[in-house]
Amino acid sequence: MQQRRPNPERAEATRSALLAAARTLFVEKGYADTSTPEIVAAAKVTRGALYHHYADKADLFRAVIEREAKAVADEIEASASPDAPPGEALLRGSLAYLEAMSVPGRTRLLLVDGPAVLGPGALAALDEAHAARTLREGLEAALRPPRQEGAFIEALTALLSAAFDRAALAIEAGGDRAAYTAAMIGLVERVTASR
Amino acid sequence: MQQRRPNPERAEATRSALLAAARTLFVEKGYADTSTPEIVAAAKVTRGALYHHYADKADLFRAVIEREAKAVADEIEASASPDAPPGEALLRGSLAYLEAMSVPGRTRLLLVDGPAVLGPGALAALDEAHAARTLREGLEAALRPPRQEGAFIEALTALLSAAFDRAALAIEAGGDRAAYTAAMIGLVERVTASR
DNA sequence: CAAATAACATACAGGCTGTATGTATGCAAC
DNA sequence: GTTGCATACATACAGCCTGTATGTTATTTG
Numbered sequence A, B: 001m002q003q004r005r006p007n008p009e010r011a012e013a014t015r016s017a018l019l020a021a022a023r024t025l026f027v028e029k030g031y032a033d034t035s036t037p038e039i040v041a042a043a044k045v046t047r048g049a050l051y052h053h054y055a056d057k058a059d060l061f062r063a064v065i066e067r068e069a070k071a072v073a074d075e076i077e078a079s080a081s082p083d084a085p086p087g088e089a090l091l092r093g094s095l096a097y098l099e100a101m102s103v104p105g106r107t108r109l110l111l112v113d114g115p116a117v118l119g120p121g122a123l124a125a126l127d128e129a130h131a132a133r134t135l136r137e138g139l140e141a142a143l144r145p146p147r148q149e150g151a152f153i154e155a156l157t158a159l160l161s162a163a164f165d166r167a168a169l170a171i172e173a174g175g176d177r178a179a180y181t182a183a184m185i186g187l188v189e190r191v192t193a194s195r
Numbered sequence C: 001c002a003a004a005t006a007a008c009a010t011a012c013a014g015g016c017t018g019t020a021t022g023t024a025t026g027c028a029a030c
Numbered sequence D: 001g002t003t004g005c006a007t008a009c010a011t012a013c014a015g016c017c018t019g020t021a022t023g024t025t026a027t028t029t030g
Helices: A008-029 A036-043 A047-053 A057-078 A086-101 A106-118 A120-129 A131-142 A150-172 A177-192 B008-029 B036-043 B047-053 B057-078 B086-100 B106-118 B120-129 B131-142 B150-172 B177-192
Strands: none
Touching: A008 A036, A008 A047, A008 A057, A008 A106, A036 A047, A057 A086, A057 A106, A057 A120, A057 A131, A086 A106, A086 A131, A086 A150, A086 A177, A106 A120, A106 A150, A106 B106, A120 A131, A131 A150, A131 A177, A150 A177, A150 B150, A150 B177, A177 B150, A177 B177, B008 B036, B008 B047, B008 B057, B008 B106, B036 B047, B057 B086, B057 B106, B057 B120, B057 B131, B086 B131, B086 B150, B086 B177, B106 B120, B106 B150, B120 B131, B131 B150, B131 B177, B150 B177
């Protein structure tokens, strides 16, 4: 498919400029208060270009979100040590998640505006595909041999993931980073403790 | 204050109609996709009435949210048994929260659109004033004598609260209610277990 | 009963979204 | 090399929505 590709670099540059401008404005003013005229002005293109590459404003937002979620997943994966014991790997991944989410704007994009604009289902799917998978696999490994059924582990994963999200939000909002980190580690340890 | 109150019943009826219509539409279509003409048509008033009683669309939304948060808090408090041991009181409160949040539309209002429209800070404040207070007090009681400092307990409260929220969302989205309830109870038990 | 004010109703201005239409440029085949 | 077509935009337009400004009615108070 797609043998003919006229001027692909220019198109890619346009998309890139739109994504960068949109990300900045969405973070600064939120999705609802950011207009497409503002975005294209910041990206130095026209609205025609925007609507040529993206179906609508929400589609552009989705592209921004996907990029961001992938960046988070990549950073987590980059900081993973492949041959660490399950318990420690899980802990390291948790800290890496908090670190990745402390990049300015990420909590607003991924945790506040994202669910409202794309629906919580879409975000959960993205999460599962990227960041949360690491968490679930870590939990499964740490809880092996499985003393619980699959649905329980899945639920536990979701709950812990939500706790991590809240920690990231609280820290970005100026909360006590050390306290939230400690509480998070405490949660993970208590959950994985071979009772 | 407020000695003169011309036609207060009529005004109250108007507000009530607006709140009811707005709640229904916000739940069905979300805040962004609900227009004020739609709301006033459903409430059988005019836009003039809306902007007379509320500063703007977001202010009406805030009123809906506050009503809903108060309802949740009331339901939790109603199901509390005052003289139960701390551990059991906490568990009961947790289940009551899940039950209260299963009223249709509540998760979308309080957990999805609310944070995006009002900002996560405003919602957290509302939470702390109503539902989360019960949780924090329960945790403090269950963890007494305090083996941890205040900031840690506060953080732990926030994390657990987020886990509860996610459980409510997952259940409303069609998740395995039993699994999520069990996982939530497991979390609370492990956290309050005298290590 | 007169004045003031609440409780609306109506009209309007500005901005934003999405679409429809127009234009230029590269690639490809002939 | 030019004819044809698709990509990559640019421009113009229609409709809707929000918030405000202004007008009207009906109480309540002095």
